[in-house]
Amino acid sequence: MTFKKAEWPRKLRSTEWFGGTSRDHIYHRSWMKNQGLPADLFDGRPVIGICNTWSELTPCNAHLRDLAQRVKHGIYEAGGLPVEFPVFSPGESTLRPTAMMYRNLCAMDVEEALRANPIDGVVLLVGCDKTTPALLMGAASVDIPAIAVSGGPMLNGWFRGERVGSGTALWQMSEAIKAGTMTSDEFLEAEQSMSRSPGSCNTMGTASTMASMAEALGMALSGNAAIPAVDSRRRVMAHLSGRRIVDMVKDDLKPSDIMTREAFENAIRTNGAIGGSTNAVIHLLAIAGRVGIDLTLDDWDRLGRDVPTIVNLMPSGKYLMEEFFYAGGLPVVIKRLGEAGLLNRDAITVSGAAIWDEVKDTRNWNEDVILPVDRALTPHGGIAVLKGNLAPNGAVLKPSAASPELLQHRGRAVVFEDIDDYKAKINDESLDIDATCIMVMKNCGPRGYPGMAEVGNMGLPPKVLRTGVRDMVRISDARMSGTAYGTVVLHTTPEAAVGGPLAIVRTGDMIELDVPNRRLHLDVSDEEIATRLAAWAPPVEKPAGGYARLFHDHVQGADTGADFDFLKGHRGKDVGRDSH
Structure with missing residues (x-):
C-alpha cells in the first residue's frame, strides 16, 4: 500500500509570499535576497523550513547545526529552497524547574513559526527528550508536510x-x-566516562524512546531512531530526509495522513517491545490530541499488555543504543511485531509506503540485543495502567523495569508532602521506614511541581539500602526519567495539587498494588476519603504571572497528555492577511 500522491505542479503556500509581481511579493522576495539567494530560487519551488532545536544549553542537541547543513544539501538536490530557523529548545539536563514545563511552550513556538511563515514543508531536527514530542505536536497542529530527523544517541560509556x-x-x-x-x-x-560523544542518552531513555516513537508513528525515515550521533550514517539520514521532504510537499503528504489511529497503535506496541520510557505515554497522548485522535490510557494498557519486551537495553536490560543500532535497530523490532500480528502493516510512513514494506526484509544481527520472543525480558511488557480509589483517572508503571516480587504488594505508606519534604526526611536515620513500606510523594504533578518533574523514582533511604535492598514500591503524581528503573507508580491522576485522592494519603495508611489486576487501592473507607477531601486545601498558590501562570491555568492532567486546554486539536495552516 502506498500513499496516493497529489497532482503536481500545484499552488504552494509560499507563493502567497513570493509568487507574483505586486509590491508585497517584491517586498518579501527582496528582503530574502539580502542573504545572497539567486532569483530563480523563488520560481515556485517548495520552501522547506528546517526547524532546529540546536542549543549549547541542550547538550543532546548541540551538534544539530551540522545535521541542518546535511538536510540543506538534500533539499537543494531535490529542488527545494531550505530556510533554517530556531525554536525554543527545552534542555533536559539544565532547565529548571523541569524541561517538561516548557514542552508546550516549544510546541507553541513551532506551531506559530510554521503557520506565520512562507513554509511549504518542514524538517524537524530533534533530540533531547521534550524536543521530539514538542516539534511533532506543533507540526501536527499546522498539518503541513513534516519529517523528523533525530540527532542520535551518544556512543557507549x-x-x-x-x-x-x-x-x-x-x-x-x-x-x-x-x-x-x-x-x-x-x-x-x-x-568522565558517562558522556563521551555528542548525542542524546545511550540508554532506552526518553530521548531514544521518542526517536523510536517518531519512527514507529511513520514520521521519520526507517532506521532513523538508533544511528549514533557521530556515525556518518546519521548525516546520510539527514541528507536523505532533506530530499524526501521536497517530494512530500509535492505529494501533499501531511502529518494527518501519517499519524492515524493505526499509527498510534503501532507506536504503543513498539514502546512495549523496546521497553520504552513511561514518558512516551504523556507525549503520545499529547500528540494524538493535536491530530484529533481519541487516544486514552486504556488504549495503552489494552494494546501494550501482551507485547513482549525483546530489546535488551538499559534500564530494563544489558546493552546500549550503539549495540541496538548494530543489531539492526528499530526496523527489526517493527518486523517482529508484524510477524506476530501486532502491527498495522498498511500504516503509511513519510516514505509514502506502508510501514511493513519498509521493514519486511530487515535482519537481526544480534539476538542477544534484540531477543527472540521465547527469550523476552518480560512476556508482558508495555505500560501497565493502574486504576482504583487512589488513581481514579489512572496511573502508570513500567513492568520491564520493576521487580517481579513487588508487582503484587501491600504495604504501609510513608508520605512525603512534596519534593522538599522528601529531601528533608529521606536521609534521617530516625525515619520510620523499612523495605516493606510504600513510599508516597505528593504535589509533583503538572501543577504541583510545577511542570511534573522526573522525581518519581525516589531514592531509597540509606538505612534500607545498607541492608542490601535495591527496590521498594514508590507512588507519586510525578514522572520518572526514561533511564531510571524500579517498581515505581507514576502519573497518578488526578494529581494531588488539584485535589486527587493522592492528596489525602497519610503515613500509616495501607496501600495495595496489584499490577496483574491493574489495581491501586488505598485501604481507607470511602467515607473517610470523602471527609479528608472535604478538609483539603490547595497547597500551591497561583504564580503571579508570565508563562508559569499560563501553565498553571491551562495545563491538563497527565492522563490526557498534560497539554494546554487551548492547544488541543488541529488548527491548520491558514494564516491571516498580509500586513503590508
Whole structure:
C-alpha cells in the first residue's frame, strides 16, 4: 500500500509570499535576497523550513547545526529552497524547574513559526527528550508536510570494563554511594566516562524512546531512531530526509495522513517491545490530541499488555543504543511485531509506503540485543495502567523495569508532602521506614511541581539500602526519567495539587498494588476519603504571572497528555492577511 500522491505542479503556500509581481511579493522576495539567494530560487519551488532545536544549553542537541547543513544539501538536490530557523529548545539536563514545563511552550513556538511563515514543508531536527514530542505536536497542529530527523544517541560509556548507561548508571551509582559500596572518588572518576560523544542518552531513555516513537508513528525515515550521533550514517539520514521532504510537499503528504489511529497503535506496541520510557505515554497522548485522535490510557494498557519486551537495553536490560543500532535497530523490532500480528502493516510512513514494506526484509544481527520472543525480558511488557480509589483517572508503571516480587504488594505508606519534604526526611536515620513500606510523594504533578518533574523514582533511604535492598514500591503524581528503573507508580491522576485522592494519603495508611489486576487501592473507607477531601486545601498558590501562570491555568492532567486546554486539536495552516 502506498500513499496516493497529489497532482503536481500545484499552488504552494509560499507563493502567497513570493509568487507574483505586486509590491508585497517584491517586498518579501527582496528582503530574502539580502542573504545572497539567486532569483530563480523563488520560481515556485517548495520552501522547506528546517526547524532546529540546536542549543549549547541542550547538550543532546548541540551538534544539530551540522545535521541542518546535511538536510540543506538534500533539499537543494531535490529542488527545494531550505530556510533554517530556531525554536525554543527545552534542555533536559539544565532547565529548571523541569524541561517538561516548557514542552508546550516549544510546541507553541513551532506551531506559530510554521503557520506565520512562507513554509511549504518542514524538517524537524530533534533530540533531547521534550524536543521530539514538542516539534511533532506543533507540526501536527499546522498539518503541513513534516519529517523528523533525530540527532542520535551518544556512543557507549565505559567504566572499568563495564558499560555506563547515561542516567541509568547515575541512579545506580548514587544509590551505591548511599549504600556504602562505592566511594565519592570512584563516582567522580566514573563521571568522565558517562558522556563521551555528542548525542542524546545511550540508554532506552526518553530521548531514544521518542526517536523510536517518531519512527514507529511513520514520521521519520526507517532506521532513523538508533544511528549514533557521530556515525556518518546519521548525516546520510539527514541528507536523505532533506530530499524526501521536497517530494512530500509535492505529494501533499501531511502529518494527518501519517499519524492515524493505526499509527498510534503501532507506536504503543513498539514502546512495549523496546521497553520504552513511561514518558512516551504523556507525549503520545499529547500528540494524538493535536491530530484529533481519541487516544486514552486504556488504549495503552489494552494494546501494550501482551507485547513482549525483546530489546535488551538499559534500564530494563544489558546493552546500549550503539549495540541496538548494530543489531539492526528499530526496523527489526517493527518486523517482529508484524510477524506476530501486532502491527498495522498498511500504516503509511513519510516514505509514502506502508510501514511493513519498509521493514519486511530487515535482519537481526544480534539476538542477544534484540531477543527472540521465547527469550523476552518480560512476556508482558508495555505500560501497565493502574486504576482504583487512589488513581481514579489512572496511573502508570513500567513492568520491564520493576521487580517481579513487588508487582503484587501491600504495604504501609510513608508520605512525603512534596519534593522538599522528601529531601528533608529521606536521609534521617530516625525515619520510620523499612523495605516493606510504600513510599508516597505528593504535589509533583503538572501543577504541583510545577511542570511534573522526573522525581518519581525516589531514592531509597540509606538505612534500607545498607541492608542490601535495591527496590521498594514508590507512588507519586510525578514522572520518572526514561533511564531510571524500579517498581515505581507514576502519573497518578488526578494529581494531588488539584485535589486527587493522592492528596489525602497519610503515613500509616495501607496501600495495595496489584499490577496483574491493574489495581491501586488505598485501604481507607470511602467515607473517610470523602471527609479528608472535604478538609483539603490547595497547597500551591497561583504564580503571579508570565508563562508559569499560563501553565498553571491551562495545563491538563497527565492522563490526557498534560497539554494546554487551548492547544488541543488541529488548527491548520491558514494564516491571516498580509500586513503590508
